[in-house]
Amino acid sequence: MSDRAKQTAYLKVKEAVMERIRAGDWKPGDLIPKEEDLARDFGCARMTANRALRELAEEGVIERRKRAGSRVALQTGRNALFEIPRVDKEIEATGAAYRYRLLERKIAEPAALARSRLGLEPGEKALKLVCLHYANETPFQLEERWINLAAAPEAAAESFQEINPNLWLLERLPWSEVEHVVSAVNASRWAAERLEVPEGEALLLVERRTWNEAARITYARFLHPGRFYSLSAGGQR
Amino acid sequence: MSDRAKQTAYLKVKEAVMERIRAGDWKPGDLIPKEEDLARDFGCARMTANRALRELAEEGVIERRKRAGSRVALQTGRNALFEIPRVDKEIEATGAAYRYRLLERKIAEPAALARSRLGLEPGEKALKLVCLHYANETPFQLEERWINLAAAPEAAAESFQEINPNLWLLERLPWSEVEHVVSAVNASRWAAERLEVPEGEALLLVERRTWNEAARITYARFLHPGRFYSLSAGGQR
DNA sequence: AAGTGGTCTAGACCACGGG
């Protein structure tokens, strides 16, 4: 079940809020009490309530906006278990400097594979982006991404010169479903040149599809040279 | 590009610490200044420095222990959460026939890498197994596994001719922690022959470590040709 | 035993953004 260790005050608040959400007292989209009220109710300082809510927001349980207050996140799913990896954070977590570069941007009809992943009809167009993510000036990830303009029309107006597509999407479109497929491929000449590895080198390919109730949002292929992912899971449940 | 937003004090501290780490001033294992000192140096409150260090610890950049101080994390790469393990029986789930074959079984001292994964001292021995898993008579997975005999002494009496090590372990030893590391490698001649693929073919390598409160149990390397993993995540929990 | 992180408080000012 959940933590019974209600020793620290901010955890008490956090657990209590989660409990109300779990119980259905506060449903997705509902406004929850503001920090000040929570602090009063729990007899703690506002900073304590703040930390509880901040962590819940980081975990995706609630969404917060100034002036508008905190609401239970719409996506029923807990991002706590399945978070979308963020390249920039992963890289910075290793102590390396993160750099992003856009290689290509065009609006075109996707090839058959990408088209089916996005659920588009033949003839429909989408936004294609190709970009490179560097860790300390070394290519770390080559990204090939299609964005469904029907789901994210604002993308057509974004240059993606400065912000990476993943961040841009995360900030704008809530997803409710994600699928990852991981495989290994030999580097094509095209990929090898960009990743600065020998042709034929084994690359880790991660394909990701994201969608919500309304539409398929994006399909992306990430290519990584060498070692990459570390998935860890504790033994609960 | 990293954050230019040095507006907030705790981010200033965080960035500054990361910068020192990146620059190599503070190397993995090094002690970094304590909160109090950082607060003084940056002219902020200790809670502000605390938040900076707390976030760095959450991101895996540093490790903190009471009384012992904060150190630059030793492990350079990790992060990115995914899902919990999967079962080998998924071959059957695809409708293919599953077959298992033991290729090798011996008790020996593991090489350095495996030894450290199992947490053994030089000279200690462990049980090594090599086996192949087939889907419809096609090699699907090549498994190289070390079992810590201190944690699972019964394994020494099991032939593993008929039952695959994963199942055997699952039925006997409850694990509380699992770690997976996924990467891509080019097929060595040895692996290529057994998997019946060309040498140099890109293979998906999954390393798995399993342990419980008492001891490290097993370390396994799984090699897969071609496509392999499919993780999907909706909302649950 | 003592030093360090972990947390807490009761105030405060600011910035963003909904109304």
Place this chain on the structure above:
DNA sequence: CCGTGGTCTAGACCACTTC
């Protein structure tokens, strides 16, 4: 405009761990 979150402070006590 003005309420809400975002952050900050200058103290404080506690808990854990190493010494």
